[in-house]
Amino acid sequence: MEPATVEIRNLGKRFDSTEVLRGLDLEIRPGEFLCLLGPSGCGKSTLLRILAGFDQPSFGDVIIDGRTILGTAPKDRDIAMVFQSFALYPHMTARQNIAIPLMMSRLSFIQRQPLIGRLAPGGRSVKRRIEAEVEHVAASLRITAQLDRRPAQLSGGQKQRVAIGRAIIRHPRLFLMDEPLSSLDAALRTQMRGELVELQRRLSITTVYVTHDQTEAMTMADRIVVMMEGKALQVGTPLEIFHDPQHLSVAQFLGTPA
Ligand code: ADP
Numbered sequence: 001m002e003p004a005t006v007e008i009r010n011l012g013k014r015f016d017s018t019e020v021l022r023g024l025d026l027e028i029r030p031g032e033f034l035c036l037l038g039p040s041g042c043g044k045s046t047l048l049r050i051l052a053g054f055d056q057p058s059f060g061d062v063i064i065d066g067r068t069i070l071g072t073a074p075k076d077r078d079i080a081m082v083f084q085s086f087a088l089y090p091h092m093t094a095r096q097n098i099a100i101p102l103m104m105s106r107l108s109f110i111q112r113q114p115l116i117g118r119l120a121p122g123g124r125s126v127k128r129r130i131e132a133e134v135e136h137v138a139a140s141l142r143i144t145a146q147l148d149r150r151p152a153q154l155s156g157g158q159k160q161r162v163a164i165g166r167a168i169i170r171h172p173r174l175f176l177m178d179e180p181l182s183s184l185d186a187a188l189r190t191q192m193r194g195e196l197v198e199l200q201r202r203l204s205i206t207t208v209y210v211t212h213d214q215t216e217a218m219t220m221a222d223r224i225v226v227m228m229e230g231k232a233l234q235v236g237t238p239l240e241i242f243h244d245p246q247h248l249s250v251a252q253f254l255g256t257p258a
Pocket residue numbers: 015018020038039040041042043044045046047
């Protein structure tokens with residue numbers, strides 16, 4: 001599948017009287033690793049939640065490959081999201097957590113076609129195919145040995161790998177990550193930065209990665225969006241952003257003289 005192109009047009013979001021997104025414009029290129037970098041409270045998570053379909057904008061539009069996605073259900077968007085808090089099911093094993101999206105799509109397929117679902121002799125083979133896919137994803141994330149453990153028996157890094165596995169197993173068109181490494185210790189964070197970039201390259205999924213950490217954005221991104229007070233202030237490669245900040249507030253945030 002071709003990686004997605006995303007156009008965000010004049011996107012706005014208000015919570016009561018608070019304006020969180022203030023007419024944000026952004027183009028996300030197919031297959032790129034885009035980092036949304038900005039201080040806490042600037043609206044990064046709000047933007048990702050709107051892209052994923054967990055929240056609706058107050059105005060503006062989001063267009064993926066030429067089609068608006070607003071009004072479509074999250075499950076129909078073909079978008080996967082990974083959160084800082086992992087959000088794994090505690091009573092399920094790593095294997096079951098990773099398999100969930102495939103199990104769900106299998107269920108909805110069977111519900112739509114009850115006769116086929118009940119009669120198809122392929123029932124077992126679908127299950128075997130799901131198992132093989134889980135093993136494949138687990139191997140690429142190096143958590144094969146942990147597949148039968150529950151989240152409480154996993155380290156922070158392993159939990160995040162499970163969450164990433166669950167996100168990529170359906171080969172989403174757009175992969176969203178909201179500060180996925182921020183609860184890990186420094187050494188693991190550095191290691192996983194490299195691994196995540198490598199994984200993204202291999203899958204070539206259009207990826208939006210939220211962080212407030214400049215080093216993270218600098219080392220991971222193809223392009224960085226500096227976000228402040230609900231707007232995309234500057235977009236460019238890490239070198240362009242750091243060598244040539246276009247706004248005083250960008251320069252101040254980056255800690256470099258304007
Ligand atoms: P970031 O992820 O960049 O730290 P957020 O998108 O989480 O920022 O939040 C941006 C602003 O929107 C904050 O001031 C936050 O308090 C506010 N906000 C976020 N979600 C809600 C909500 N559901 N209700 C009211 N205010 C919210």
